[in-house]
Amino acid sequence: MIKVVNFANIKKLVFFTIIVFLLGCAPGASLTYYHDPSMDFAAIRSVAVMPFENLTREPNAGERVRDVFANSLLSTGAVYVIPLGEVSRGIARAGMLNPAVPSMEEIGKFVGIIRVDAIITGTVTEYGEVRSGATSANVISMNVQMIEVQALRIVWTASATKGGISIWDRLFGAGGEPMNDVTMKAVTDVLDKLFI
Amino acid sequence: MFSISFSFKPVSIFVTFFICLSGCSLTNNQAISAADDDPPVVEKKMLTAVLPLNNLSGTPVPLEDIRQRLISSFKKQGLNILAEDVLETFSVKHRIRYVGGIDEITARDLRYETGADAVLITSLELYSDIPPPKIALTCRLVSTGNNPRILWMDGVGLAGDDSVGILQLSLIEDPRELLEKAVQQLSTSLGEYLEGKGHSMDSQRDLIKFWPKAFYRSPILEPDWTFTVAVVPFLNLSERRFAGEIIALNFVEQMMTQKKFSVIEPGIVRQVLLQMRIVMDDGISLADVHDLFSKLNADLILAGIIFDYQDYQGISGKAKVDFSAHALERQIREVVWNCQSYNEGDYGVFFFDWGQVKTAHRMASEMVASALETLAE
Numbered sequence: 342m343i344k345v346v347n348f349a350n351i352k353k354l355v356f357f358t359i360i361v362f363l364l365g366c367a368p369g370a371s372l373t374y375y376h377d378p379s380m381d382f383a384a385i386r387s388v389a390v391m392p393f394e395n396l397t398r399e400p401n402a403g404e405r406v407r408d409v410f411a412n413s414l415l416s417t418g419a420v421y422v423i424p425l426g427e428v429s430r431g432i433a434r435a436g437m438l439n440p441a442v443p444s445m446e447e448i449g450k451f452v453g454i455i456r457v458d459a460i461i462t463g464t465v466t467e468y469g470e471v472r473s474g475a476t477s478a479n480v481i482s483m484n485v486q487m488i489e490v491q492a493l494r495i496v497w498t499a500s501a502t503k504g505g506i507s508i509w510d511r512l513f514g515a516g517g518e519p520m521n522d523v524t525m526k527a528v529t530d531v532l533d534k535l536f537i
Numbered sequence: 538m539f540s541i542s543f544s545f546k547p548v549s550i551f552v553t554f555f556i557c558l559s560g561c562s563l564t565n566n567q568a569i570s571a572a573d574d575d576p577p578v579v580e581k582k583m584l585t586a587v588l589p590l591n592n593l594s595g596t597p598v599p600l601e602d603i604r605q606r607l608i609s610s611f612k613k614q615g616l617n618i619l620a621e622d623v624l625e626t627f628s629v630k631h632r633i634r635y636v637g638g639i640d641e642i643t644a645r646d647l648r649y650e651t652g653a654d655a656v657l658i659t660s661l662e663l664y665s666d667i668p669p670p671k672i673a674l675t676c677r678l679v680s681t682g683n684n685p686r687i688l689w690m691d692g693v694g695l696a697g698d699d700s701v702g703i704l705q706l707s708l709i710e711d712p713r714e715l716l717e718k719a720v721q722q723l724s725t726s727l728g729e730y731l732e733g734k735g736h737s738m739d740s741q742r743d744l745i746k747f748w749p750k751a752f753y754r755s756p757i758l759e760p761d762w763t764f765t766v767a768v769v770p771f772l773n774l775s776e777r778r779f780a781g782e783i784i785a786l787n788f789v790e791q792m793m794t795q796k797k798f799s800v801i802e803p804g805i806v807r808q809v810l811l812q813m814r815i816v817m818d819d820g821i822s823l824a825d826v827h828d829l830f831s832k833l834n835a836d837l838i839l840a841g842i843i844f845d846y847q848d849y850q851g852i853s854g855k856a857k858v859d860f861s862a863h864a865l866e867r868q869i870r871e872v873v874w875n876c877q878s879y880n881e882g883d884y885g886v887f888f889f890d891w892g893q894v895k896t897a898h899r900m901a902s903e904m905v906a907s908a909l910e911t912l913a914e
Contacts, residue, residue, distance in 0.1 A: 416752060424822070426772075427823045
């Protein structure tokens, strides 16, 4: 019996295989979060954004991302963000050894000096240019958490990764988006998960 | 042999205490305001002292040459410039080292000892003679007397290849030619102000292109308010020296173009910061704000962080500016406005560098003007 090969099906198969490969090359953009269902977030009126821990090679990455985050959070108009200079004063007076990862005792002391409803800590795990062959693009990876100071418990965490090398960058060598744009997108994504 | 009499000991202790307390006191306990007196009569005949240039470029620059060009250009505009030897004598007598601003006491002494009606303060932000050359200058005219205030302020940021024209016929390769152009623009602007034409506004502003990426304006700020603002130097996290002072000057300059703002002379703010021994290592704290409001009769204190203030030399590169700013209000002692802004010189440029901004000064001016629109609106 002669089996007739259906060329139309082969074309479809090749087409879908290419699509799957192309999607595999898409830039990384992921977001995970936790939202305490028992927490009344409307009760949080003021927050202090602590210095972000910088695990990257960029010297000021933590400060840059923290500043964008604090400004974007204040820009939402939902909460009041304590000026970063005032936060620094509280950190110094509370004698925090590592303000990026404060202990519960340190948070207690800090809140005694700077009256806030919650503090936000964060970590920048990736910030800057990534390379793959001759192509490069900017990428950011960050995570933040909110600690409610009355009960000293984590009520919200979120992490985001933005940027990376896209198919467009690979084909045309566009170099990716500017670092600030990538940072703003990641921060916006993270904040979107706070106000769901 | 010398001996201490015990009867004099209480007196000596009292005198020592008195001297210590006097040392802690401030020379002028009145709150400083930008709007206490009527503005001085502004005219071309007013005697003006031209201070030596404040070099914020971080590089060696022919400062005296630039100053002499400024003086001769201002003289051509009809300004009455204070004689060099008189200014020199005054500077030596009062040990004036800081030329980036003027405080109240110096302004008062300058008026009563030299007769100068105003002082011209010039800051050089950028000077590069590598072709194509680049220059950025900021000038302000401050009245002397008991209540010094900024009368006029303008800045210019030029690159030799700003507009090269067909076959590069308009390319400027000589730094002296570019300097002359910059000086001419500043003196023309000052001349127009002294003729009563007011502050020159750049009508070609692209507010949308340089609009802040994020901003917040508190609802407590009424739209019809006018603000007296004290601008403190920004926290500098960039690689550029003096970027904190430069961006603060940009804010002062742009506020002067809007009637909503009355800006306290930066030299006065600096003097208060020194007197109160305020060091802002990590930005301004509420304790600093409290101290500043007690000495400056301001409605808002404007501070911020500068992350990038980048110029480039030669033909390859791009200007880059990245800052955030916030304003604290006097009554509630809270942040009532903030903004986040960043841009690169080639943003929105697709063909033949058309529309590219070549100096950080020009880009920062546009960005700050856009940012202030969100505060003033």
